[in-house]
Amino acid sequence: MTQNTEQFQNKVAFVTGAASGIGLAITKQLLDNGAVVIGADVNEDRLKELDKELGSSFTAEKLDVTKESEHEKVISNIVNEHGKIDFAFNVAGAQKAGTITDLSLDDWNFTVDLVLNGVFLGMKHQAKQMKQQEHGGSIVNISSLNAHVPMYTGSAYASAKAGVEMLTKNGALELARHNINVNAILPGLVNTPLVDDFKSGEIHEAFMERIPMKRPAEPEEVANPAIFLVSEGASYINGASLLVDGAWAVSGYPDLSRWF
Ligand SMILES: NC(=O)c1ccc[n+]([C@@H]2O[C@H](COP(=O)([O-])OP(=O)(O)OC[C@H]3O[C@@H](n4cnc5c(N)ncnc54)[C@H](O)[C@@H]3O)[C@@H](O)[C@H]2O)c1
Incomplete structure (x- = not known):
């Protein structure tokens, strides 16, 4: 993205999952564009650095997104x-994987709690504040291509990400009247520590067969559209789901049962 240090002057932005990957890329781009950024994560060591x-x-700020009091x-x-809070980005996420017949309820709950409940709690308290602001605000939730396309061993994650997409639409419906925009980004494969298992060997090749652009996104390539969604240029975009997937959605998911 072209650096424009004026664009977000005097804007206050809040990012969860800010210590790594997509959240960190969003944080850096907001800072490059002049915003004040509060970055939250459970990884306190990385936050200190x-x-x-x-x-x-x-x-x-240390934050476990599954804890409402935090x-x-x-x-x-x-x-x-x-x-005030002008922009909020709900990015934190991870999963505990397993086939439906093997997945423990604890592992299911871990994933749904982090991926779906974490975004609900974030939106709830961000929007409560934004509703009190005359100018409202903008919220961006990071969902996933898996909101639309299932992933072998990923039932909890894909279900929770589908929930994040619908929660986003519900947020837009309820909050548009308070000048609050709520949108979702659905990334495909992004080059972050979250997908270390998919970065080499046959499994990587299987992903590349499916992704028409033949490469994962860099985190900055997801941060760019996330930043756009809170900018002036996106003022009439509300309740949208933006696929950022190198055209992957048009080709389907690889058959991961060969590896898991
Ligand atoms: N990498 C991909 O291919 C990909 C694809 C689609 C969607 N996503 C989504 O993008 C988001 C960011 O993932 P990433 O790829 O940057 O991963 P990442 O592992 O690089 O970063 C995730 C961050 O979330 C933090 N986190 C985990 N649990 C937390 C909690 N309970 N409270 C607060 N923070 C917590 C981690 O400490 C980490 O800093 C996630 O929601 C992920 O599901 C990633």
Whole structure:
């Protein structure tokens, strides 16, 4: 993205999952464009490093997105310090995988709690604050291509990501009247630590057979459209699902049962 240090001057942005991958790329692009950024994550060690690396416009907050009291505390800290939240990006996510017949209820609950409940709790407390602001705000949720396309051993993750897509639409329906835009990005394969298992060997080749662009996205290639969705240029986009997948959705998922 062309760096435009004016674009987000005086804007306050909140990013979950900010310590790695897509969340970190979004954080850096927001900072490059002049925003103040509060980055939250469970990974406190990495947050401490980022606090030193990213400069004075960045503040790190420890947050487990599955804990409502922690959301309340972080939002309260942001409002006390900056008086508002203009943009929120709900990015944190991971999964515990397993076929439906082998998956424990604990592992199912872990994934749904993190991926779906975590976004619900984020939106709930971000939007409560944005509703009090005359200018409203913008929320971007990171869903997945798996909201539309199932993945072998990924039933909990894909179901939760489908939930995030619908939660986004419901958010737009309820919040548009408060000047709040809520949109989802559905990434395909992105080059982050989350997908280390898919980065080499036959399994990588199987993904490349399916992805027409023949490569994963770099995190910045997902951050760019995420940033666009909170910009002035996206002012009439609300309740949308944006696939960012190198045309993967048009070709289907590889058969992962060969590996798992
Ligand atoms: N990488 C991909 O191919 C891909 C594809 C589609 C969607 N996604 C989604 O993108 C989002 C970001 O993933 P990524 O690829 O950047 O992964 P990543 O592993 O690089 O980053 C995820 C971050 O979330 C944090 N996190 C995990 N549990 C948390 C919790 N309970 N509370 C707060 N933070 C927590 C981790 O510490 C980590 O910093 C996730 O929602 C993921 O499901 C990723």
